[in-house]
Amino acid sequence: MDTIFSRGPSLNSRLVLASVLSVLLIILDGKLDTFSTVRVYLNSLVSPLQYMANLPGEVLNQTARALTTQRQLLEDNAQLTRQNILMSEELQRFVVLEQENERLRTLLGSPVRPEVRKIVAELMAVDNNPYSHQIVINKGTLQGVFEGQPVLDDKGLVGQVMQVGTTTSRVLLIADVTHAVPVRILRNNVRLVASGSGQLNRLVINHVPHSTDIEPGDMLVSSGLGQVFPEGYPVGRIVDVIRDETRPFAIIRAVPAAQLDRLKYLLLLWPQDAPQGPVEQGEAVNAPGS
Incomplete structure (x- = not known):
């Protein structure tokens, strides 16, 4: 069968010619920076393909980060809500104690009500x-x-x-x-x-x-x-x-x-005299030193 590859110089000659041309082009580009403009155009031509190739991975990464952020926000919100209600209970008692401070000055030597x-x-x-x-x-x-x-x-x-x-x-x-x-x-x-x-x-x-x-x-x-x-x-x-x-x-x-x-x-x-029982770890709050 007569093909285009069987016409002209032999394959070995073509390989040698291509190698010589490649070396010459490398030398010219290294010494004279001849193809810098060509590289710019080639990079501009290839850039959209690179973005398209990276797009699926970037979408997956953004989705994973969004899901992680949302889950973390929900966990942080639940934790902050627990802390807020615990601190609100403390504030309720402190406000009452502050308002009664003048009336109770004579009782400062009495035992402080224990923490619950x-x-x-x-x-x-x-x-x-x-x-x-x-x-x-x-x-x-x-x-x-x-x-x-x-x-x-x-x-x-x-x-x-x-x-x-x-x-x-x-x-x-x-x-x-x-x-x-x-x-x-x-x-x-x-x-x-x-x-x-x-x-x-x-x-x-x-x-x-x-x-x-x-x-x-x-x-x-x-x-x-x-x-x-x-x-x-x-x-x-x-x-x-x-x-x-x-x-x-x-x-x-x-x-x-x-x-x-x-x-x-x-x-x-x-209350201090209430029956004691198990409490979920991380949810109980005790007085320091209790």
């Missing part, structure tokens, strides 16, 4: 019964949760645990009509009982004589009576004081300090 153990829980479900205000949280007996345990959010008291399962618990909110909290007015230490009204944004104070020193704007904090809720946590703020002399008692209404209609992260407290 605490963990952060997350809301899982809300009871859809319109006549009952209960929620379900993601902590149970495996974390040492017990019935009657006080529950807070970053603003104040939320309620208490009423039923405990292995990994979940049911919490009765302070707004439930069956719930009541012994409280005191922060301004003058008058002791009262705040009861649920059946509305998430309203508490009622029953059996208050007309002569009681109570005013709109007064802050209510837990009194510690009843040995259920620790002393000094915000419960609510007085909004209405109606002294109708035709009634035997004044009509007192308050709003909860906790945001009962937008709960997500909650704090479970262990």
Whole structure:
């Protein structure tokens, strides 16, 4: 068969000729920089192909970095939320202690109230019964949760645990009509009982004589009576004081300090005399040296 490769000089001659030309071109380019312009045009011509070849790998790298960044942000957000609610609990107590500082100067020699153990829980479900205000949280007996345990959010008291399962618990909110909290007015230490009204944004104070020193704007904090809720946590703020002399008692209404209609992260407290149990590693917070 007659092909184009069988015509002309032999293959060996062509190889020698190509080698000689290559050496000459290398020498000319090295000495005179003859082909610099040609290289620029060739690089410009090849660059789009290089970008296209690198594009799949770059897309995969960007996607992997985006997913890693998003996951890290979610983890950081959850960690910061836990830290925020823990610090909010500390701030609630410190604000009350600061406001009472002048009144308690004579008691500075008394033992300081011991730190309590605490963990952060997350809301899982809300009871859809319109006549009952209960929620379900993601902590149970495996974390040492017990019935009657006080529950807070970053603003104040939320309620208490009423039923405990292995990994979940049911919490009765302070707004439930069956719930009541012994409280005191922060301004003058008058002791009262705040009861649920059946509305998430309203508490009622029953059996208050007309002569009681109570005013709109007064802050209510837990009194510690009843040995259920620790002393000094915000419960609510007085909004209405109606002294109708035709009634035997004044009509007192308050709003909860906790945001009962937008709960997500909650704090479970262990009073010092409460039963001890296992707590998830990394979620318990203890006092230094405890």
